[in-house]
Amino acid sequence: MNGRVIDEVAIMMSETDNVATVIDDLTEGRGLTVGDLVAVDNETITLAEDVPFGHKIALTHIAAGEPVYKYGEVIGEASSRIEPGEWVHTHNCESRRGRGDIRTEDGG
Amino acid sequence: MTGDYPTGVEGEDADGTRQEFMFEGYERPGGSVGVRDRVLVLPSVICSHVVADRIADCIEDAVSTPHDHGCAQIGSDHEQTERTLLNVARNPNIAGTLVIGLGCEHVQSNDVATRLDELGQTARELSIQDVGGTDSAIDQGLSSVRNLRQETGSGSRLAGPDELTLGVTCTDLTDETVERAAPLVGKLADKVAAAEGRVVAAGIEPLITHPEAAYDAVTAEATETLDVLLARHEGMPAKARTVERAARDRSFAAATRAWGEGPIQEILDYGEVARHDEGLAVIDSPSQFVEAATALVAAGAQAIIHLTDEGIPTGHPVTPVVKISGNAATCEALSDDIDVDATAVSAAEFEAQIAEILAGEQSRAEKHGVTDFGITRIGPSM
Amino acid sequence: MAEFTGYRRENGRIGIRNHVAIVPTSVTASPIADQIAADAGRPARATPHQMGTSQPEAAREQTERTLVGTGRNPNVGAALIVELGIEDVDAEALADRIARSGKPVETLSIRDAGGTRAAVDAGVAAATDLVAGVRDARQESADVSELVLAVECGGSDATSGIAANPAVGVACDRLVEAGGTVCFSETPEFIGAEHILAERCVRNETRERLLKRVETRENAAKLMNVDMRGAQPTPGNQKGGLTTIEEKSLGAISKGGTTPVRGIVDYAEDLPVGDGLVVMDTPGYDIESVTGKVAGGAQIAVFTTGRGSTTGNPIAPVLKVTGNPKIWDKMADNMDVNASTVIEGEPISAVGVRTYETLRDVADGELTAAEQHHLEEYAINELQPNELVDLRGTV
Numbered sequence: 001m002n003g004r005v006i007d008e009v010a011i012m013m014s015e016t017d018n019v020a021t022v023i024d025d026l027t028e029g030r031g032l033t034v035g036d037l038v039a040v041d042n043e044t045i046t047l048a049e050d051v052p053f054g055h056k057i058a059l060t061h062i063a064a065g066e067p068v069y070k071y072g073e074v075i076g077e078a079s080s081r082i083e084p085g086e087w088v089h090t091h092n093c094e095s096r097r098g099r100g101d102i103r104t105e106d107g108g
Numbered sequence: 109m110t111g112d113y114p115t116g117v118e119g120e121d122a123d124g125t126r127q128e129f130m131f132e133g134y135e136r137p138g139g140s141v142g143v144r145d146r147v148l149v150l151p152s153v154i155c156s157h158v159v160a161d162r163i164a165d166c167i168e169d170a171v172s173t174p175h176d177h178g179c180a181q182i183g184s185d186h187e188q189t190e191r192t193l194l195n196v197a198r199n200p201n202i203a204g205t206l207v208i209g210l211g212c213e214h215v216q217s218n219d220v221a222t223r224l225d226e227l228g229q230t231a232r233e234l235s236i237q238d239v240g241g242t243d244s245a246i247d248q249g250l251s252s253v254r255n256l257r258q259e260t261g262s263g264s265r266l267a268g269p270d271e272l273t274l275g276v277t278c279t280d281l282t283d284e285t286v287e288r289a290a291p292l293v294g295k296l297a298d299k300v301a302a303a304e305g306r307v308v309a310a311g312i313e314p315l316i317t318h319p320e321a322a323y324d325a326v327t328a329e330a331t332e333t334l335d336v337l338l339a340r341h342e343g344m345p346a347k348a349r350t351v352e353r354a355a356r357d358r359s360f361a362a363a364t365r366a367w368g369e370g371p372i373q374e375i376l377d378y379g380e381v382a383r384h385d386e387g388l389a390v391i392d393s394p395s396q397f398v399e400a401a402t403a404l405v406a407a408g409a410q411a412i413i414h415l416t417d418e419g420i421p422t423g424h425p426v427t428p429v430v431k432i433s434g435n436a437a438t439c440e441a442l443s444d445d446i447d448v449d450a451t452a453v454s455a456a457e458f459e460a461q462i463a464e465i466l467a468g469e470q471s472r473a474e475k476h477g478v479t480d481f482g483i484t485r486i487g488p489s490m
Numbered sequence: 491m492a493e494f495t496g497y498r499r500e501n502g503r504i505g506i507r508n509h510v511a512i513v514p515t516s517v518t519a520s521p522i523a524d525q526i527a528a529d530a531g532r533p534a535r536a537t538p539h540q541m542g543t544s545q546p547e548a549a550r551e552q553t554e555r556t557l558v559g560t561g562r563n564p565n566v567g568a569a570l571i572v573e574l575g576i577e578d579v580d581a582e583a584l585a586d587r588i589a590r591s592g593k594p595v596e597t598l599s600i601r602d603a604g605g606t607r608a609a610v611d612a613g614v615a616a617a618t619d620l621v622a623g624v625r626d627a628r629q630e631s632a633d634v635s636e637l638v639l640a641v642e643c644g645g646s647d648a649t650s651g652i653a654a655n656p657a658v659g660v661a662c663d664r665l666v667e668a669g670g671t672v673c674f675s676e677t678p679e680f681i682g683a684e685h686i687l688a689e690r691c692v693r694n695e696t697r698e699r700l701l702k703r704v705e706t707r708e709n710a711a712k713l714m715n716v717d718m719r720g721a722q723p724t725p726g727n728q729k730g731g732l733t734t735i736e737e738k739s740l741g742a743i744s745k746g747g748t749t750p751v752r753g754i755v756d757y758a759e760d761l762p763v764g765d766g767l768v769v770m771d772t773p774g775y776d777i778e779s780v781t782g783k784v785a786g787g788a789q790i791a792v793f794t795t796g797r798g799s800t801t802g803n804p805i806a807p808v809l810k811v812t813g814n815p816k817i818w819d820k821m822a823d824n825m826d827v828n829a830s831t832v833i834e835g836e837p838i839s840a841v842g843v844r845t846y847e848t849l850r851d852v853a854d855g856e857l858t859a860a861e862q863h864h865l866e867e868y869a870i871n872e873l874q875p876n877e878l879v880d881l882r883g884t885v
Binding site (some may be wrong): 154155157158175176179180182183184185210211212236237240241242243344345347348349350351396398419421422438441442443444476478479480485486487488489 | 517518520521522525539540543544545546574575576578600601602604605606607608610644645678707710711714715716718773774775776777778797798799800801817820821822823824863864865866867869871872873874875877
C-alpha cells in the first residue's frame with residue numbers, strides 16, 4: 001500500500017480512492033491541490049468544514065448510494081450526496097457491514 | 109452436611125475457640141483486620157505485569173499479582189476480571205494498592221484506583237503510556253509504593269475469630285484428601301462458624317454433581333443463587349474435570365466434608381466479596397488452585413487452607429496458604445512445602461498451627477516464596 | 491542485504507536467538523519455571539502460563555501443541571520442561587516431541603526433586619548446564635528466505651491504518667518477494683473486510699476455511715451477547731476518524747502486505763518456511779496471538795502500535811513500529827521503528843524499507859527495545875467451554 005501524500009496534509013492510500021485521510025488538523029477553507037489524482041472539475045478542492053487529524057475528506061463528488069473507496073476497496077457508501085472537500089464520516093458514510101453488497105436496514 | 113446448625117460447639121467450647129483464635133491483626137479503614145500487612149502492586153492488564161513485578165521485588169512487604177488478563181475480554185468475562193482485581197485489592201491483608209495499567213486496555217487502571225478510593229481503600233495508579241514508558245513507570249512506581257507504605261502505617265489490634273474469614277479449597281477428592289485431611293479442616297470450619305467467623309469454600313463441583321443434596325444444604329435465602337449457579341453450568345464441560353468426576357463418584361457429604369456442616373449461607377460469583385455475617389459461603393470457582401485461591405482472596409479470606417493429595421506447593425501473594433495433605437508419601441517428598449501432615453496430626457495440633465499462622469508465623473509457602481495469581485476466564489479471548 | 495548470521499539447528503532450521511527455554515507443563519509449575527529462569531540468568535527464558543492441570547481434551551491438545559511448538563522454535567537451543575509430576579500434560583511426552591527437532595531437552599519434576607526450593611535448585615543446575623551447551627551452537631550465514639515473520643497490531647489508533655500498518659505491509663511484501671514466510675493473525679480484526687481477504691486466497695479451500703473461522707469467532711462473541719460487527723468501530727475509534735468496520739479491518743489487514751494468502755493454519759500450528767503470506771487463526775488478544783505464531787515457528791515478530799504497547803515475547807524478538815509521533819517521542823525507550831514520518835511526508839514505501847532493514851538487523855543480533863528491557867509476556871489461548879460446545883458442530 002503506497003500512500004500518496006497530498007500537499008503534506010492528507011494521504012491517499014490508493015490511486016482509486018475517492019477519499020483522503022488528513023494527517024494534520026485542517027480548517028474550513030483550506031485548499032488542497034489534487035491535480036490529476038482524481039477526477040474533479042478543478043485542480044484544487046477546498047475544505048467545506050474543519051476536519052481533524054485522522055478523519056477523511058472527499059476528493060470527488062460521491063452520489064448517495066455510491067461506494068466510498070479507501071485502500072482501493074469499498075469501505076462504505078455515501079448516505080447522502082458528498083461534495084469534494086467535505087468531511088466524510090458516520091454522518092454521511094455508512095457501513096455495508098462488510099458483507100459485500102448486502103445492505104443493513106439500520107444503516108450500520 | 110445436614111442443613112442444621114452444628115450442636116455441641118456452644119458455650120464453653122465456643123469461648124475456648126474464641127481464645128484460641130485471637131490474633132493481633134492490622135486494622136483497615138472500614139474495620140476489617142488483616143493478618144498480614146502488604147502493599148499491593150496490581151497490574152490491571154497482562155502488559156503491565158513486568159513493571160509491577162519489578163517494583164514489588166524492590167520493596168519489602170510489597171507484593172505483585174501478575175496475571176494474563178485485562179485485554180481482549182468482553183461481557184461477563186471482562187466484568188469478572190475487573191471485579192476480581194478490585195476485590196483482591198480490598199482484601200484485609202492489603203494496606204494499600206498501586207494499580208498499574210498500560211493505557212490502551214479495557215480494564216483501565218485509573219478506573220480501578222478511583223473505585224478503590226470510593227470504597228475507602230488507599231490507592232494510587234499509574235499508566236505506562238501516560239508516564240512515557242516502562243523505565244519511567246518503574247521509577248514512579250517505586251516512589252508511589254514507598255509513599256503508600258509510609259501513609260498506611262497501620263494500627264494493630266486484637267481480633268477474634270468473629271473477624272476471621274477462612275478460605276478453604278480442595279484441589280482433589282482422593283481418599284487421602286476426603287478421609288484424612290477433610291475431617292480436620294471441616295472440624296476447624298465448624299469451630300470458626302460457631303465462633304461467628306466466616307468460612308468460604310472455593311470449588312463448586314460437589315454442587316453441580318449433586319444438585320438435590322445441594323438444595324438441602326443451602327439456606328432459604330441462598331436457594332436462588334443456587335438456581336443461578338446450576339443454570340450457568342448446565343451443559344458446560346467443567347473446568348476441573350478430574351475433581352468433577354471425583355465429586356460425582358462420591359456422596360455430597362464426602363465431597364464437601366472440608367467445608368464443615370454448613371448450611372451454605374450464600375453462593376458468591378467468582379471475584380465477589382463475601383457478604384454473609386457468619387458461617388459458610390461457597391464461591392463459583394473451579395477447584396484449580398491458583399484460580400480458587402484468587403477467588404478466596406477476593407472474597408476477603410485472610411488465610412487459606414489448601415487440601416492437596418499430590419502437594420501443589422504454590423502460595424499466593426496476598427494471603428498465607430496452609431497446605432494440608434492426607435498423603436504421607438507427599439508429606440515426606442515435599443516436607444518443605446506441606447505444612448500439615450493430616451495422617452500424623454491431631455485436631456488440636458492442627459488448629460494450633462492455624463492460630464500461629466494467623467498470629468504471624470510464616471506458612472511453608474510464605475517461606476519458599478513461590479506464589480501465583482490467576483483469574484478464571486468465562487469467555488473466549490477476542 | 492539478504493543475509494544474516496543465525497544459529498543452524500539440527501533439523502536444518504535457522505534461529506536468530508539462542509535461548510534455553512524453561513517450559514512449565516501447567517500453571518502449577520509456572521512460577522517455579524519463572525524462578526529457575528530468573529536465577530539461572532538471561533539465556534534462560536521461562537514461558538509461564540495459566541493452563542490448568544485438568545483441561546478438556548481439545549483445550550489440553552491446544553496447550554500441548556503450543557508448549558511443544560514453543561520448545562521447537564528455532565530460537566530455542568535447548569529446553570527444560572518443568573512439571574509438578576501429576577498433571578495431565580506430561581513433561582516426558584512434551585520433551586520427546588520437542589527433542590525430535592534435535593535439540594537437548596531435559597525434564598524436571600517438582601515432586602521428584604523434593605519440593606519447591608529443591609526443584610528451583612535442581613532446575614537452575616540443569617538450566618546452567620544447558621546454557622553452557624548451547625554456547626557451542628553452530629552460527630552461520632543464512633538467507634532471509636529462512637525467516638518466518640509474525641505480524642501483529644495492538645493498541646491501534648488513527649495512525650495505525652495510514653502509517654504503521656501499510657509501512658509494515660511493504661516490509662512484508664519484500665520478505666515474501668525474497669522467499670520468506672509472513673504470518674498475520676487476529677481473526678476478529680478481519681471482520682468487516684473478510685470477503686476482501688478471502689479473495690486474495692490462492693485456493694478455494696483456504697478461502698472457505700478463512701470465512702468459516704471468521705464466522706466461528708463472531709459466533710463465539712454472540713454467545714457472550716456481543717455483536718462484534720455492530721460494535722466496531724468503537725466510539726474511541728470513531729473519534730479518531732474510523733468510520734466503518736470495513737475501513738478499520740482493511741487498515742488492520744494492510745499490515746500483512748498485498749501478496750496472495752497461501753494458506754491458513756490453526757492456533758500454534760506449524761508454519762511453513764519459504765511459503766509467502768499465511769494466516770493463523772488466533773484471537774485478537776495480542777499476547778495469545780504472538781505466542782501462537784511463535785509456537786508455530788516464527789523467529790521474529792513485528793508489532794505495530796499507535797498507543798504504545800510495550801510487550802515482548804520470551805522466545806522471539808518483537809519489534810515495535812509506531813505511526814504516532816507523540817508515542818515515538820514519549821515512549822522512545824519502548825519503540826523500535828518510527829513510522830510517524832509518514833505524517834511528515836516520508837513515503838510509506840521508504841518507511842517500509844527501513845522496517846525491513848531493521849528486521850534484518852534484529853535477525854542478525856541487534857536487540858529490540860523490549861529485549862533490552864527484558865519485557866516478555868506469554869499466554870496460551872484456552873478454548874473456553876462455550877467455544878468447545880460450538881466446536882463440536884464445526885470442523
